[in-house]
Amino acid sequence: MNHTEENSDIRFDVAVVGGGLAGLIAATLIGRQGRSVVLFEQAKQPGGRAQTTVKNDVRFNLGPRALYQSGDALRLLRKLNVAVQGAPPNAGIPLGYYQGREYRLPTSLGSLLTTHLLSIRDKWKLTRFLKSLPSLKTESLHRISSLEWLTDHFGTGALASFLGALFRLTTYAGDLSRLSASAAIEQLQIALGGNVLYIDGGWQSLVDGLREQAHQAGVTIRSSSHVTAVESVSGEVMLTTSRGFVETVTSAILAVGPDAACSLLRLPADHELVLWADRRQPVRAACLDVALTQLPRPGHRFALGLDRPLYLSVHSAAAHLAPEGVAVIHVMKYLASNTIESAGGVEQELELMLDRVQPGWRTHLLTRRTLPLMTVAHSHPEPREGGINGRPAVTVEGYPGIYVAGDWVGGRSQLADAAAASAETAAQLLLQSMDSAPRSDHQYV
Ligand SMILES: Cc1cc2nc3c(=O)[nH]c(=O)nc-3n(C[C@H](O)[C@H](O)[C@H](O)COP(=O)(O)OP(=O)(O)OC[C@H]3O[C@@H](n4cnc5c(N)ncnc54)[C@H](O)[C@@H]3O)c2cc1C
CATH class of the missing domain: 3.50.50.60 (FAD/NAD(P)-binding domain)
Structure with missing residues (x-):
């Protein structure tokens, strides 16, 4: 039948x-x-x-995808005997953009010590926060916005912007005033506790x-x-x-x-x-998916806007998504729920992010596509x-x-x-x- x-x-x-x-x-x-x-x-x-499309032998997810290693999706996929193959992001030297300047992101002890993004006092505060994070209780934070929580605890400078970027990275929320502090902190706990996987062959x-x-x-x-x-x-x-x-x-x-x-x-x-x-209010994003025959700056495979809601990651550096040597890059803007952005304007902003991280990328362009308005999740x-x-x-x-x-x-x-x-x-x-x-x-x- x-x-x-x-x-x-x-x-x-x-x-x-x-x-x-x-x-x-x-x-x-x-x-x-x-x-x-x-x-x-x-x-x-x-x-x-969760579909992946194939263009010029390149597998593009619908925008960037990271599967939480200690999340419910992976637990259930394993329970259902679905083979999950992939690897954690392979970022090289990750970059952050703050007030128009490029910095090394503090993602390890070494980079925390050397980055010029944070003052000594902020480095100490960040170390103390990350140490306390796994046991941080969130019951009283459901009705507080993550923006309010960040401002109360870290003010409005570079450290607050960096932590705000981590909240966006892990939740996709474009508007931190619409993201409860408990949801932001719990998601960061899951992310830092178990990391994520980029999946071979894409989510398909x-x-x-x-x-x-x-x-x-x-x-x-x-x-x-x-x-x-x-x-x-x-x-x-x-x-x-x-x-x-x-x-x-x-x-x-x-x-x-x-x-x-x-x-x-x-x-x-x-x-x-x-x-x-x-x-x-839905969680939404605009994405630019690009495949390049080579990376102009191969050492920099991950970047975040700290005072702009922007993301870039070379997913093929960790997952098998394209023929050997081809770089599959996802660039994204986390969109605020109640603003309407023109498709042309947002595409330009995404290209600008790519220009900053991988200048000259157009010379190596194999294929690209823009997804100006994606629903990441149906509600904040x-x-x-x-x-x-x-x-x-x-x-x-x-x-x-x-x-x-x-x-x-x-x-x-x-x-x-x-x-x-x-x-x-x-x-x-x-x-x-x-x-x-x-x-x-x-x-x-
Ligand atoms: C750009 C982007 C990045 C993302 N990144 C991540 C990430 O890094 N990590 C993560 O965990 N999640 C991520 N997500 C979210 C994740 O992809 C979704 O949460 C998940 O795929 C939702 O699955 P779903 O089955 O609930 O909904 P959907 O995938 O939307 O499935 C609903 C299905 O219902 C069908 N349907 C609707 N109406 C009808 C009807 N009347 N009759 C028959 N069929 C119907 C639709 O065609 C669709 O196939 C991302 C999403 C996007 C868009």
């Missing part, structure tokens, strides 16, 4: 809408427990924002591995299937696709963004999820919402049998780790609630 066809007679237990990391993880976890699962993905291929290799495991768990993936409505009817869940196909299941997980989830369920305007979705963990704890739960009030998952759901982790953690929680709750229900065992109805 061709499982991409919609007209099968199989009666499934569970439907998952969305084939990004969250949907693939949730579907595989449920399939492994013997429940029959159908996954709908509107695009031609699953993967969502994670998608491909998950897809394979989903297949082995018996999950049916229906690509090019756009779900238009999800209804709870007499204790069952009915899904309708844009081609008019109707699937009836016991439970469903909506692993899509918050607006899509609200619209699929046709939630009333005063539903708490709709009100939250209206208030939330905002102080006014109580940080990560303010995100919606995986259950939807008033809609039994229906769960949501994604990087905007649940009180654990951020970014892909939040997508994975919420997928796991949704799968666990769904399986618990189905435990007493009879199994369909792929029966034909």
